Amino acid sequence: MESILTSIKKLLGIAEEYKHFDGEIIAHINSVFADLAQMGVGPSKGFTIWDDSAIWDDFIADDLLLQSVKSYMYLRVKILFDANSMGSSTMASYERQISQWEWRLNIAAESNNTNETT
Numbered sequence: 001m002e003s004i005l006t007s008i009k010k011l012l013g014i015a016e017e018y019k020h021f022d023g024e025i026i027a028h029i030n031s032v033f034a035d036l037a038q039m040g041v042g043p044s045k046g047f048t049i050w051d052d053s054a055i056w057d058d059f060i061a062d063d064l065l066l067q068s069v070k071s072y073m074y075l076r077v078k079i080l081f082d083a084n085s086m087g088s089s090t091m092a093s094y095e096r097q098i099s100q101w102e103w104r105l106n107i108a109a110e111s112n113n114t115n116e117t118t
Contacts, residue, residue, distance in 0.1 A: 001055040001056055001057050002055065002056070003052040003053065003054060003055050004029060004049055004052075004054050004055065004056055004058075004059065004073075005022065005025065005026060005029065005049060005051065005052040005054070006052050007056070007070065008025060008029060008073060008074060008077055009021075009022075009025060011074040011078075012025070012074075012077065012078060012081065012082065016052075021081070022051075022052075024081065025077065025081060026049055026050070026051070028076070028077045028080040028081055029049055029073065029077060030048050030049060031076075031080070032072070032073050032076045032077060032080075033046065033047045033048060033049075033059070034046060035076075036069065036072075036105070039102065039105055039106050039109055040106070040109035040110065040112075041060070041069065041105050041106075041108070041109045042059050042060050042069075043059070047059050056069075056070065064108075068101060068104060068105055068108070069105065071101060072098065072101040072102070072105060075094050075097055075098050075101070076098060078094065079091065079094055079095070079098070
């Protein structure tokens with residue numbers, strides 16, 4: 001399984017070996033993980049990465065939900081990291097998609113929590 005940092009860097013178009021922006025990207029990833037924890041997605045105590053050693057299965061092992069989390073993480077980090085290079089219509093499109101992922105992830109998290117308590 002690929003590391004969280006490496007996969008997000010690839011989606012952003014940044015080579016794995018290019019480390020110049022790692023600190024900034026990690027900060028954005030951790031901000032998104034904090035938001036996911038508030039939505040009930042992932043470990044109940046939250047999740048943080050420090051480098052490229054954390055993999056997606058460390059965060060969440062549910063394959064279906066995992067794919068949504070990856071897409072959500074990418075879009076959120078893209079806006080945080082690279083907003084200046086986007087036009088307003090692109091930004092609006094990303095924000096609509098982010099809202100849709102948030103709704104779906106919320107529903108999935110609530111469904112998982114309901115299934116665990118029954």
